[in-house]
Amino acid sequence: MRLIIDNANVSDIKRLYDVYPIDGVTTNPSILAKTGRKPYDVLKAIRELVGPDGELHAQAISRKAEDIIREAEFIREKLGSATYIKIPAIPEGIKAIKELSKVGCRITATAVYTPLQALVAAKAGADYVAPYVNRIDNLGGSGVETVGEIKEIFENNGIKTMILAASFKNANQVKEICRMGIDAVTLQPELIDSLLKNDSVEAAVDRFISDFEVLCGSGATMIQN
Numbered sequence: 001m002r003l004i005i006d007n008a009n010v011s012d013i014k015r016l017y018d019v020y021p022i023d024g025v026t027t028n029p030s031i032l033a034k035t036g037r038k039p040y041d042v043l044k045a046i047r048e049l050v051g052p053d054g055e056l057h058a059q060a061i062s063r064k065a066e067d068i069i070r071e072a073e074f075i076r077e078k079l080g081s082a083t084y085i086k087i088p089a090i091p092e093g094i095k096a097i098k099e100l101s102k103v104g105c106r107i108t109a110t111a112v113y114t115p116l117q118a119l120v121a122a123k124a125g126a127d128y129v130a131p132y133v134n135r136i137d138n139l140g141g142s143g144v145e146t147v148g149e150i151k152e153i154f155e156n157n158g159i160k161t162m163i164l165a166a167s168f169k170n171a172n173q174v175k176e177i178c179r180m181g182i183d184a185v186t187l188q189p190e191l192i193d194s195l196l197k198n199d200s201v202e203a204a205v206d207r208f209i210s211d212f213e214v215l216c217g218s219g220a221t222m223i224q225n
């Protein structure tokens with residue numbers, strides 16, 4: 001299971017890479033807009049951080065297939081061919097995915113809300129499909145169940161496309177998705193931090209340290225003793 005950052009704040013990405021076992025970065029136009037910076041300034045900085053073969057996803061904006069294809073080529077020129085081009089799984093997007101997959105472009109079909117939308121994108125040649133867990137929940141559906149159905153459809157039809165579950169708002173959604181066995185999840189920085197945030201754990205660690213200091217003196221560690 002790959003753990004990916006869904007964000008474009010370079011200092012947050014640096015901090016998370018430093019601490020956690022992170023496997024890549026996903027972005028989208030809304031995420032880039034939040035930085036207030038020029039898209040390629042941000043994306044190039046992220047590419048440098050993750051390395052030339054690191055996993056980076058950047059989204060095409062156009063609505064027509066031929067324009068999406070041109071954007072994909074441009075993004076790959078700017079950010080390297082290891083970059084996954086995110087393309088919305090709408091009819092023109094599917095048309096672009098069919099063409100781009102033929103030339104070896106890495107593709108993440110995004111804005112996936114239904115299992116059959118995922119199936120069509122996978123058949124068109126997407127490497128990943130990205131179902132939007134929380135947004136599906138917000139529509140009165142179940143993001144977790146939708147991901148489960150996509151997984152079942154892929155497994156039962158011999159489809160190798162990976163599932164990159166996205167749009168999470170809480171740790172329970174992440175846990176339920178991971179329980180079913182998933183290729184990748186992409187999470188906002190706050191949610192990644194929250195996976196380890198627990199007052200009881202903090203209290204346990206504080207107690208270990210204070211007990212040891214009673215034994216060996218203030219600031220003592222196993223190096224001194």
Ligand code: G3P
Nearest residue numbers: 006027028135166167168
């Ligand atoms: O990257 C796409 C997906 O993560 C969207 O998430 O939080 O805007 O629903 P959100």
